[in-house]
Amino acid sequence: PFLPLVPEMKFVEYNDVDALERSITDKTAAVIVEPIQGESGVIIPDDNYLKEVRELTEEREVLLILDEIQTGFGRTGKMFAFQHSGIEPDILCLAKGLGGGFPIGATLFSCNDFEPGEHGGTFIGNPLACAVANTVVRVIMEKKLVKNSERLGSYLLRELRERDLSVRGKGLMIGIDVLDGKRSVLDLIEKGILTIYSRNTVRVLPPLIIEKKHADQFLSAVEDIEL
Incomplete structure (x- = not known):
């Protein structure tokens, strides 16, 4: 196109x-x-x-x-x-x-x-x-949202790695390698989490205004699905 x-x-x-x-x-x-x-x-x-x-x-x-x-x-x-x-x-x-x-x-x-x-x-x-x-x-x-991005991004990366996931990112721009990107994104939608995917990578790009409770909600959803 x-x-x-x-x-x-x-x-x-x-x-x-x-x-x-x-x-x-x-x-x-x-x-x-x-x-x-x-x-x-x-x-x-x-x-x-x-x-x-x-x-x-x-x-x-x-x-x-x-x-x-x-x-x-x-x-x-x-x-x-x-x-x-x-x-x-x-x-x-x-x-x-x-x-x-x-x-x-x-x-x-x-x-x-x-x-x-x-x-x-x-x-x-x-x-x-x-x-x-x-x-x-x-x-x-x-609102110091750049600092918030750095702080919560570091938290998410650390927690995701502790769950033995293949993950990379900086700030609130995070990629998680999965078996099936589309299926993982649809499963996360069922848990109330919106993400996007590129082939076999789930791309996590939440709003810069998120709080720790929102990050924890995402981590909980990740634990409940098969990535």
Whole structure:
């Protein structure tokens, strides 16, 4: 449904800096990467991956574009996932969490390659969407929801590992490997828990406002079903 794709794009194995280096030529404009792959099943790269990608793009003088549409605004226990690696991208793509359910997207530039007005669109600057986004960011900061994501995410990961589950994640972005992702998600729905799946991974992305009692409710539901 997304065809035709943007021409002259190369797809490189995730978490493989050597493969990325081999793919960059003097015609490469930018490298686009997710700090954590969401739709693929919460795939977390090696600790030094993003730092090495940043060093490589600076050395080869190409832009680094980070897709934080899923990971941004506290989802991973930091305001932005790139902060776990101590780097800064040239361009940052944001959406989802910025609107708290209201449709909005944003593109942030730290580089000097663009001037105001060069990046535009029909719905850019919608007053209602921007007002919602301002409120969402204010609530995230005032309610310390980034810290809540880090605290409860660490708690969930620890408890799930103690149950001998194959689990990975950062903050409240968690993936659990299961035998049948669809069946597990449907079983959890019967227990009053909403999750999503990617093939054989249950993806757990609860609201940042959850409390420990909600985390415990999820853990109780996990114990009652066969993953």
